[in-house]
Amino acid sequence: MKIYDNPGRDQWKSLCQRAKATENKQVEETVTAILKRVERDGDRALSELASEIEKRDVTGGFKVEESEFEAAASRISASLKEAIEVAVKNISSFHQAQLPREIIVETFPGVTCLQRPVAIEKVGIYIPGGTAPLFSTVLMLALPARIAGCSKVVMCTPCDSEGHVADAVLYAARRCGVSEVFKIGGAQAIGAMAYGTETVPAVNKIFGPGNRYVTTAKQLVGSTTVAIDMPAGPSEVMIVADSTSCPDYVAADLLSQCEHGSDSQGMVICDTMELALEIESATKRQAAMLPREEYIAKSLSNSRIIVLPNRSDMLAFANRYGAEHLILSIDEPMVAASQITAAGSIFIGNYSPESAGDYASGTNHTLPTSGWAHSYSGVNIDSFMRKMTIQKLTRRGLEGLGNTIIKMAEAEGLAAHANAVSIRLENGN
């Protein structure tokens, strides 16, 4: 972890730079081939790929059976179930409050325009296997999908060599109203949900994190076949700290980010070198007591403490960076938040650790990384809906607006557009 003491503005650009995903033609070619096979051969491709890549026999099919959900639920402790209920309640109430309303405006006499929100019919969720069973992501994606009113919520997730999916993932899927869960991992899962197979329904939008193969597959199908939630990148946190912050808390938040994976990035912005050193030593002290040492060591090597001369520079730097998670451990943090123009999610003051938002406060944890906060929202209720417009002109409305339309159509050289109005106006009734 390197400390930068008052870097000049000319260095900000490079200090804001994320590790660029190295272009990997090999990954793209592999994924393209997998997608083509799934599109062409459906279930047969999925079976063959499971046996080729995972060395797994799937004659029993991919779909999680009722008995597996029941067995998983029976193995979840009462206290974890209770915790999940609290999180479900908070996430639901925050996302419920986001439901958009229909908008109706009479823009001109006899011309009424509506904007009507409608749920996306079928959505797909990918939950990675790997190092941690991310059942919290099931909550973050399936609950808003259900609240939005999506009629089908399909999930794909890899299983182990015996065909087991983590209990908490299955329990959360059932609890949050996922329609069907399929034991399919990797690029082939994305292909299955994008194109549909005999077993897996095609969806309209795919959500969820994943490894390189998964995110490459999402990117490829996203430009041709289905919508995707947002571009993927390694997780990151920025903590802005001043004399009102507690170095131990800053260190703890930094480390909770760093344990996600070896490419995570933690950034601390503070206003004195003294505080920077205190945070650095608290980080070292706490890191020594944590598991997942390897991830933490690697992530810390990507991480930075940057000392800036004053609050206004600190906030300007935060806006430039556009962090996925931005913790404001500074004086008057709500005032500071009102000056933030780019962040995925903001955490206010000393008692709002990132892990609150990761699990249970109610906000969504699927957030834009790598500076995409400058142009993308995190997942929210809108992510599961579309807004259609509707317009109704009365004859009087068209009479009033007709000349405007005809004039503009003619100026664009589009005579048939003009004719669609004049043919109606010329007609007597």
Next chain:
Amino acid sequence: MKIYDNPGRDQWKSLCQRAKATENKQVEETVTAILKRVERDGDRALSELASEIEKRDVTGGFKVEESEFEAAASRISASLKEAIEVAVKNISSFHQAQLPREIIVETFPGVTCLQRPVAIEKVGIYIPGGTAPLFSTVLMLALPARIAGCSKVVMCTPCDSEGHVADAVLYAARRCGVSEVFKIGGAQAIGAMAYGTETVPAVNKIFGPGNRYVTTAKQLVGSTTVAIDMPAGPSEVMIVADSTSCPDYVAADLLSQCEHGSDSQGMVICDTMELALEIESATKRQAAMLPREEYIAKSLSNSRIIVLPNRSDMLAFANRYGAEHLILSIDEPMVAASQITAAGSIFIGNYSPESAGDYASGTNHTLPTSGWAHSYSGVNIDSFMRKMTIQKLTRRGLEGLGNTIIKMAEAEGLAAHANAVSIRLENGN
């Protein structure tokens, strides 16, 4: 234009299929090379490309000068200015009404979650040159950008060999608050706005239609560098007609779609063969009187009239197709609209031609094509904003929610996430 009489459900899939863009490796390679040059060489690449591709000398620079705006405005007729004012007013009032509000929920005692809408700072608009000067698209993109509060709205558009941009395009740009207009066309314009050059500022999101090179460039930068509005495809209209419709109006709407370009598609769904034949003959009659014959002839060859036995099948087919523009010229059209789950924009009854929405009613005309209406909204005020979440936990809030977070973090094997909570709760104050 082919008539399909009561096709079976098994044929619906193929009847809903759009012409697939033929994969063109050549276009992709050309565009990739152009983007790389613009990213690397900035303005120098833009100058060289203008001279190579457009055979145009740009020593005078790319930026439209104040005097050019003034000259353009002086050549626009008073009646066109008046028409533009009406459109500006209607588009503004409909998009103003869409401005989202901040949402605040206390999800749990001491845990407050906010969703705060913030404008995207810098947006870029591409306006094609080509066969028609699309100044209406300037209105549809620049007005909502300004209403959302984007601080910079940049526009690129090709010019002719003398360096002129269509008067109406310049007039509309100035009228709608575009910050700067650059005479740059093609993939290089998209590269300039994505990466930024010495002259053209880098933006956070790029909007607007374009030819194959432009849309390929948008797709390429969209997965790596900036957000884009939506995937592109040829324009299309579907008209659902019954005995309450007027065949002449249906034909006029169909033809106004068909004049857009040779790859446009018109679809008519009606409930009797008699009506189908009347619409067909009205279309032939009107087509003979319109300019842009070549586009219309080609588009009509992509177009279809489909006879279905009843209203419920007609609406089911419309939902399956997911039209960019859907005209409901049927009995009780608002009731029918409430059953529509996928369309870009819906036009109600006999006096709401598509051209009303294309120009002046107030709705946006940048809409999802090619079935993307199943997963995307048309451009609306949200397209120019992001929604950040903010959370504030009090100490009491964290005390109440702490165990839930710790329990879930532990179940995911993320000890540092749990530690970020417990270190705060263990600390006395």
